[in-house]
Amino acid sequence: MLAIEARQLTKHLGDTVIVNMLDLSVPEGSVYGFLGPNGAGKTTTMRLLLGLLRPDSGSVRLLGHDLARERRRALSAVGAFIESASLYEHLSARENLGLTQRLLGLQPNEIDRVLEVVDLLYAGAKRVRDYSLGMKQRLALARALLGAPRLLLLDEPTNGLDPDGIIAMRALIRELPDRIGGTVFVSSHMLSEVEQTAKDVCLIRKGSIVLHGRVSELLNGDAEVEIALDQPMTALARLAAAGMRACLGDSDTIRLKCSRGDHSTAIEANRLLVSEGFAVRSIVPCKRSLEDLYRTTLTASVVDSHGTPRVAA
Template structure:
């Protein structure tokens, strides 16, 4: 199997609290990997470790054959990221906002127009960011992640706060990207129905532990074997989380 991202026992502890606990991920090159879990499960922390935004307590990871932390800068050059709500200079245009990122990254000027085109904002590139709708701001955030067409995208809740129309827009855009330029996407979302429509593989975290990793078909098979409803991703996800929480309570009593 051709994996572009692997983690080995990746762990993050804060004093007496373990946010991410011995997580080993295997993300296939060219796939969309849906990273799921309740609030506080450790998804954002895992993503931030992959981006070097927070240090791991234990474990390691490899991205496109490069090992962290020795190859940190080389790794970061291959990743475009959208973490939480992106920030903008409100009094600059969308194009000017992207140009600032482009200069920081040392990319050619034409990458700005390319990114605007990928997210469908070319005709709005000269509009001030403060006049963008929420959906357009999210697309501008994605354009920032897409500058230079990095081979890997890490997207944390890219549809957060959007109306159904905006969610549909972002989902179709994300779903199209691997075939557009052969990238790999790690995406987290609480919109399980959206992940079901776009993801090739699924990873499910709860209390920092990886409960499941595999394809949608493998998740359905696992759910059926456990006696869970397997009609949709939401049912399977909730059943798995509920069982894990019940098992935790039971162990705590012993």
């Protein structure tokens, strides 16, 4: 059974398509990364999955239950943390959690359980106004864990955190599937963070899926080398004209795709560029990452019919 199954999920805002025929299949028992730039439709999708917005078309199933027909059963084992912590600053952590605990009809010892999961048991009596931002994020996560949900949806959980807070939240998210015995669905624009926590990812742009799969398989594709040289835009057009796949890198570099373990493409590219007068300063292999996939999938250079590179919209 899938933790989340969405089919042809669509949402408009006026004439603008926010979520476009989205299909999601989220396996149980791991961290799933839902990635995309700001404005891609991630938070809207999260709201649709939780029934906070009504889709224009399409369906959602959570833990095997249809959200439209079995709303209460579908959401009964789901916890969520969307956008901001929304905590009562003048209350302690325990008092904040106690409000939700009583609303859900849970036993008081549930508060200690979730505080222990997020490593805040020592600070339960402390007022939230005295918490750091990272502690507030973890407290909001604790509140989402009340009732022992089997599916947890987190929207930008590391947003605004300092490096120490990011490291702590990353470690916590990585451990959550084992701690809760369930699935964690994480929405984020921080690709490097998700790469270190998620087993599966989905990348969206303008409400549509452009890439999805198991992280280990996605990162095991074609190798890349980074070529540092002058006039990268012109060089990119020349490589494209020669049938080579490349995209712009950072700061006067080109990323050239090569078959893994085969150096002939890089050798041929170097020979071509040097013969045509380009000053090639270095050629180094690149470690493939989700950020590379983002660059090549969403912002890869496209060469038009006149041989002029342009960045895909």
